[in-house]
Amino acid sequence: MTEYYVCDDDDLAEMGRLVVECGDKQVGVFRVQGEIHAWFNRCAHMRGPVCQGRIYRRVLEPVAEDGTVRMMQQSETEINIVCPWHGYEYDLKTGRHPGNPRIALRRAEHVVREGKIYVRV
Amino acid sequence: MKSDVTPRAIPLREQEISIFTDTRDLLEHSRRDAMKRGLQDWFVCDVDAHHVETVSWKEVVQYIEDPVVRENAMNYQQQRIGAPPYGLNGDLGLRYQSVGGRIPHQDDQREKVEDTSVHRDVTLTRRAMNSLGADYMIVFPTPMLFLGMHPQPEMEIWLARAYTRWTMDKIMAADDRIKTLIYLPFNTPSECVRMVEEFGHLKSVVGFTVTSTRYKPVHHNDYMPVYARIEELGKPIAFHAGYHWQDQSLATVNRFLGMHALGFVWCNMVHMTNWILNGIPERFPRLNSIWVESGLAWVPFLMQRLDDQYLMRQSEAPQLKRMPSDYMRENCFYTTQPMEVTHKKALENTFEMINAKTQLMYSSDWPHFDFDLPSMITDLPFLDEQSKRNILGLNAARLFNLPTDLRKDLAGGGVPLG
Ligand code: FES
Numbered sequence: 001m002t003e004y005y006v007c008d009d010d011d012l013a014e015m016g017r018l019v020v021e022c023g024d025k026q027v028g029v030f031r032v033q034g035e036i037h038a039w040f041n042r043c044a045h046m047r048g049p050v051c052q053g054r055i056y057r058r059v060l061e062p063v064a065e066d067g068t069v070r071m072m073q074q075s076e077t078e079i080n081i082v083c084p085w086h087g088y089e090y091d092l093k094t095g096r097h098p099g100n101p102r103i104a105l106r107r108a109e110h111v112v113r114e115g116k117i118y119v120r121v
Numbered sequence: 122m123k124s125d126v127t128p129r130a131i132p133l134r135e136q137e138i139s140i141f142t143d144t145r146d147l148l149e150h151s152r153r154d155a156m157k158r159g160l161q162d163w164f165v166c167d168v169d170a171h172h173v174e175t176v177s178w179k180e181v182v183q184y185i186e187d188p189v190v191r192e193n194a195m196n197y198q199q200q201r202i203g204a205p206p207y208g209l210n211g212d213l214g215l216r217y218q219s220v221g222g223r224i225p226h227q228d229d230q231r232e233k234v235e236d237t238s239v240h241r242d243v244t245l246t247r248r249a250m251n252s253l254g255a256d257y258m259i260v261f262p263t264p265m266l267f268l269g270m271h272p273q274p275e276m277e278i279w280l281a282r283a284y285t286r287w288t289m290d291k292i293m294a295a296d297d298r299i300k301t302l303i304y305l306p307f308n309t310p311s312e313c314v315r316m317v318e319e320f321g322h323l324k325s326v327v328g329f330t331v332t333s334t335r336y337k338p339v340h341h342n343d344y345m346p347v348y349a350r351i352e353e354l355g356k357p358i359a360f361h362a363g364y365h366w367q368d369q370s371l372a373t374v375n376r377f378l379g380m381h382a383l384g385f386v387w388c389n390m391v392h393m394t395n396w397i398l399n400g401i402p403e404r405f406p407r408l409n410s411i412w413v414e415s416g417l418a419w420v421p422f423l424m425q426r427l428d429d430q431y432l433m434r435q436s437e438a439p440q441l442k443r444m445p446s447d448y449m450r451e452n453c454f455y456t457t458q459p460m461e462v463t464h465k466k467a468l469e470n471t472f473e474m475i476n477a478k479t480q481l482m483y484s485s486d487w488p489h490f491d492f493d494l495p496s497m498i499t500d501l502p503f504l505d506e507q508s509k510r511n512i513l514g515l516n517a518a519r520l521f522n523l524p525t526d527l528r529k530d531l532a533g534g535g536v537p538l539g
Contacts, residue, residue: 004130017137020130027130042150046494049150052138054223082223084138084147086491089223119130 006110006117012036015079019051025121026051027108032079032092038108038119039081039095048085050105056080058091058098134536140229144245144488145536147226148252152534154496155254161532163510164525165495166517167255168456169361169413169484172242172292173230174262174284178206180291184283208280210271211264212334214366214384217377218490227490239295246292246299249487251534254495256514256527258485259300259327260292266363269335274308281306285320293325298528300521302330302359302411310343317350327521328356328411333388334363340399348401352408357454357520359411362389389415390423393449397427400440402452409520411454414486418461421474424449450476454520456484457498457512459491469503478508482517 004022012018012031019028019041026041028051043050057074064070080089080098090097095105109120135146145152155161174181182194194207205211219227234244242260250258262284268277281304292299303326305313313329320326329351331339339360351358364384366372371387374380389412396402396410412420424446431438431445441448455475462468475481486492498504498512518525 003127005127006130019133019136021133022128022130026133046497047150047154049138049147052133052135054137054225056221056223082220084223084225087220087224118127 001109001120003111003118003120006119009112009115009117012117015055017051017055019049020119022119022121027119027121028052028081029110029117029119030081030092033077035093036110036112036117037092037095038110039090039092039105040108040121042106043083043085043088044090044097044103044105045083045086045088048083048088050081050083050085050088050090053082053084055092056082056089058089138225140225140231141233142225143232143536144226144230144248145252145534148249149535151494151496152252152254152531154494156531158496158499160254160495160499160513161529162527163254163495164514164518164527165253165255165483165529166257166259166514166521166523167250167253167485167487168259168411168482168517169261169458170246170249170255170258170487171261171263171489172246173264174288175206175209175264177240177242177287177291178209181280181283181287182207184287184290185279186282187279190279206264208271208276209264210267212267212270212364212366214364214377214380215264220490224490226488230488240291242292243295243299247296248534249485250298251530253485253487254529254531255485256529257298257300257517257523259302259521260288261302261330261361262304265304266332266361267334267365268304269307269332269337270365274306277306277308278312281312281316285316289320289323289325293323297325300325300327300523302326302328302357302361305329305331305347305358307331307335307337310341310347313344313347314350317347317354321350321354321356326356327523328359330359330361330413331392332363333360333392334365334384335388338395339392340395340401345404348405348408352405355407355522357409357411359413360389360392361413362386362415364388386415386419390419393423393453394427397445397448398431398438398441400438402448403440403442406452408452409454410452411456411482411520413456413484414458416459416461417455417457417471417475417481418467420449420455421467421471424474446474450474450480454480454482454516456482458484458486458493460493460497462497468501472501472504477504478511479516481512482520483513 427445
């Protein structure tokens with residue numbers, strides 16, 4: 001495993017991302033609700049560039065007591081990255097597909113040392 | 122000597138993919154995948170890809186032959202504000218394709234193209250071919266796929282002819298790696314014959330397309346001269362699927378996902394049923410049909426339905442000498458995309474039932490939201506190498522009479538640095 005310097009901790013803002021090349025691998029580093037998460041930039045579907053996708057809040061559809069629905073909603077807490085190739089979504093904190101948790105991104109190891117973010121791949 | 126300097130990760134040029142992203146950047150992972158799998162040395166033909174002809178609609182309408190319609194169309198294209206392109210009916214589902222912008226390449230491709238020596242669509246198609254690893258690409262239009270539902274059958278003729286003449290001039294003439302299955306104005310059979318006779322002999326025309334979204338019985342006697350001419354030419358006829366959300370049964374489906382899943386299959390199931398039960402393969406045994414963009418899972422379903430019913434009611438399909446599934450397996454070809462891969466055993470069974478080794482052809486459907494990669498075929502655990510090579514290119518080479526020398530440039534297909 002090789003350790004790569006990604007950026008300074010200060011440079012990754014809340015909801016910020018940096019997708020980087022580490023040798024022949026690519027990793028996306030995100031800050032979500034204060035936490036750093038690093039994912040390999042390979043979608044579980046067909047290895048698409050998932051970390052370069054758009055970020056959306058998870059879509060929910062609340063059901064009323066009587067079983068009816070009226071409006072959809074965006075989750076306050078669950079943030080998804082959407083693979084730009086075919087639209088698979090993944091929770092940025094768990095790496096799991098919201099519709100099937102067995103489909104997941106591969107987490108890359110990261111460390112923050114002396115104000116710098118590193119990944120190990 | 123071991124260096125203890127920590128290497129720096131290099132930020133990618135495209136941090137977030139958008140409608141402005143270069144196709145080569147967007148498909149870089151595909152190019153790398155293809156290199157890893159040695160596809161540089163495999164002949165690959167992508168039997169179904171698309172361009173967005175409406176981007177060039179101002180040019181296309183100049184090719185309308187009727188002088189009055191041409192003038193009207195050109196004026197409209199020059200002066201309209203906001204209205205859809207002249208003569209196209211489209212479908213309201215087109216607005217939902219990108220899942221609210223989640224899949225940007227489905228919304229638009231506004232990437233930079235410096236080369237002005239060829240039409241922009243030629244450059245985009247070359248970029249896609251070299252990134253997917255395709256030696257040839259058969260390119261279809263997009264909103265025109267709905268034209269069979271236009272209330273004016275004349276419009277289908279005017280636009281089919283204009284588009285064909287334009288595409289010959291601007292796209293096909295520029296690169297012989299790009300081929301077409303020309304659009305037949307199927308609501309008017311005599312005009313289909315005219316199209317076959319006028320354009321069928323051209324080298325870039327590898328066959329003919331019926332856009333499947335239409336309410337026409339493919340077995341009607343009026344079509345027999347069309348099939349006879351096509352059979353004579355030795356080129357195939359393709360049924361390219363699409364949806365029609367306003368079809369009464371589909372209009373009860375409120376999610377695009379459901380409408381799309383059903384619609385793209387339903388039209389071809391109906392046409393295939395008529396095609397087989399009316400014995401078209403018996404009447405035109407050398408006419409090859411290709412069933413495009415319905416995926417594959419419907420084929421075993423329909424084979425089983427028709428076979429079972431046929432044995433009980435043979436007198437209703439007196440032309441058949443074999444089981445419906447025999448015709449579907451021996452006389453019909455299929456394109457892969459969108460290949461249903463979530464149930465592996467079912468997929469393996471499907472390959473066996475359709476005799477994929479000889480009848481199946483790879484298609485990407487690039488740049489649509491459910492496009493497929495060649496690696497979906499190379500990675501299938503249940504196929505031998507020869508079957509994979511056939512599906513990726515050799516079956517198409519045989520059917521379209523294409524030379525199998527390798528034309529792509531996978532290694533040099535990425536975005537130049539700098
Ligand atoms: S590769 Fe990511 S959604 Fe298909």
